[in-house]
Amino acid sequence: xxxxxxxxxxxxxxxxxxxxxxxxxxxxxxxxxxxxxxxxxxxxxxxxxxxxxxxxxxxxxxxxxxxxxxxxxxxxxxxxxxxxxxxxxxxxxxxxxxxxxxxxxxxxxxxxxxxxxxxxxxxxxxxxxxxxxxxxxxxxxxxxxxxxxxxxxxxxxxxxx
Ligand code: ADP
Ligand code: MG
Numbered sequence: 509x510x511x512x513x514x515x516x517x518x519x520x521x522x523x524x525x526x527x528x529x530x531x532x533x534x535x536x537x538x539x540x541x542x543x544x545x546x547x548x549x550x551x552x553x554x555x556x557x558x559x560x561x562x563x564x565x566x567x568x569x570x571x572x573x574x575x576x577x578x579x580x581x582x583x584x585x586x587x588x589x590x591x592x593x594x595x596x597x598x599x600x601x602x603x604x605x606x607x608x609x610x611x612x613x614x615x616x617x618x619x620x621x622x623x624x625x626x627x628x629x630x631x632x633x634x635x636x637x638x639x640x641x642x643x644x645x646x647x648x649x650x651x652x653x654x655x656x657x658x659x660x661x662x663x664x665x666x667x668x669x
Contacts, residue, residue: 512661516653516668519644526552526649529667530559533637533653536663537564539588540616542632544625547641549596552649553623556639557592560621564588580612591615593622601629636660 520526537560545553554573562569565586572583572592579598583590591612595602604613612620613633622632637660640652655661 512655513664514655514657514661516655516664518651518653518668520552520649520651522647523552523555526555526651527559527562529651530556531563532667533663534560534563536665536667537588537619539618540634541619541636541663542634543619543621544628544632544635544638545621545623545641546626546639548643551641551643552651553641554594556641556651557590557621557623560619561586561590561592564590564619566590579607580609582612582618589618591618591620593620594624595622595627596624598627600627602627603629634659637663 518529520529545556547553558569558572561572561583566583567585577597579593579595581592583592593604593609598607604610620632622628625632625638636656638654642650644650653664655664
């Protein structure tokens, strides 16, 4: 029996590799899964979300960019609906319920991915994966994925490049 994986560290060389890694991961996602993304501006968080949307079969993942003013975008039309949160513009600690996002948080039929999760006042309910992105060089990024024990480990099984 294969053991479950709690942590996976991947390095990518170029935005396409980050998108491809996220797309591979997306095949494991199920309704209700919540992902937290951390890392500085330009670390590749939005690129990762674009890869997830592409992998889920969203019709036009190219339209996925860092939301400038909106905190929330919903991408429909793929295998699973993807809710994309970006709390960069909110003053931390960010309370998503106070921001009026309770229904989105509680929607068990979607996958939700939050950029700047380090600014959240509380962990996302249903969190399966925490992803830390770091800039190593112009085109190199380190992606550290930590699975929530029990619910998240299935996601990292066998996806290392
Ligand atoms: P964030 O959402 O973390 O602020 P973005 O995904 O919006 O970051 O932007 C990442 C930027 O870094 C893009 O301009 C992208 O082309 C560039 N980039 C270069 N190499 C990589 C890589 N390996 N992975 C992801 N993005 C990369
Ligand atoms: Mg972003």
